[in-house]
Amino acid sequence: DAGVIQSPRHEVTEMGQEVTLRCKPISGHDYLFWYRQTMMRGLELLIYFNNNVPIDDSGMPEDRFSAKMPNASFSTLKIQPSEPRDSAVYFCASSLLGYNEQFFGPGTRLTVL
Amino acid sequence: AQSVTQPDIHITVSEGASLELRCNYSYGATPYLFWYVQSPGQGLQLLLKYFSGDTLVQGIKGFEAEFKRSQSSFNLRKPSVHWSDAAEYFCAVRNSGNTPLVFGKGTRLSVIA
Numbered sequence: 001d002a003g004v005i006q007s008p009r010h011e012v013t014e015m016g017q018e019v020t021l022r023c024k025p026i027s028g029h030d031y032l033f034w035y036r037q038t039m040m041r042g043l044e045l046l047i048y049f050n051n052n053v054p055i056d057d058s059g060m061p062e063d064r065f066s067a068k069m070p071n072a073s074f075s076t077l078k079i080q081p082s083e084p085r086d087s088a089v090y091f092c093a094s095s096l097l098g099y100n101e102q103f104f105g106p107g108t109r110l111t112v113l
Numbered sequence: 114a115q116s117v118t119q120p121d122i123h124i125t126v127s128e129g130a131s132l133e134l135r136c137n138y139s140y141g142a143t144p145y146l147f148w149y150v151q152s153p154g155q156g157l158q159l160l161l162k163y164f165s166g167d168t169l170v171q172g173i174k175g176f177e178a179e180f181k182r183s184q185s186s187f188n189l190r191k192p193s194v195h196w197s198d199a200a201e202y203f204c205a206v207r208n209s210g211n212t213p214l215v216f217g218k219g220t221r222l223s224v225i226a
Contacts, residue, residue, distance in 0.1 A: 042219060043216040043219075056213070093157075100164060101147075101162065102159075104149075104157040105156050106154075107156050
């Protein structure tokens, strides 16, 4: 069974460009989480969804960040415009109500020049 | 608010030696506690978790952790470290339900011959 799938695995872009990160959760999971990992701040939650509905987006750093989950099998995290300080590894994780483990994807390493 | 402290940023142990990684949490009720491992360039993999019951929990790869309520700790241990255990280890906490994880800053483990 495939785990959480993220694409792209690596993204290099220039400041000011739009960046879209993609996530496919494990089939049947009803929770989806976006985390960001940096050396300075560690792993921090950006936003999470339950049944495709955003529950808590208080971790989204700025209006430049937006996330959507149009259906149960797909979510995007968009940064527009991107800035060098957005450089980080972005993880997507999913879980199933009643089970307590969150399954993480391999992450997208974003570099903004 | 919940918080997790991993006091050791980097630990180096010899192969075959025992290991203990420290984790302290701040949470009012009984927390759900987790240890994850992250190998370089990879996502996070669950090592073990504690919800209730026996305070000594066994995980994968020969790891175990002990929940000590009086010390608000959930330290990870392994009796004999292998070179393949070199990685970043994260302690995490959350309350009941499918709420997001709050992570510690991580401890990087190096293993020397």
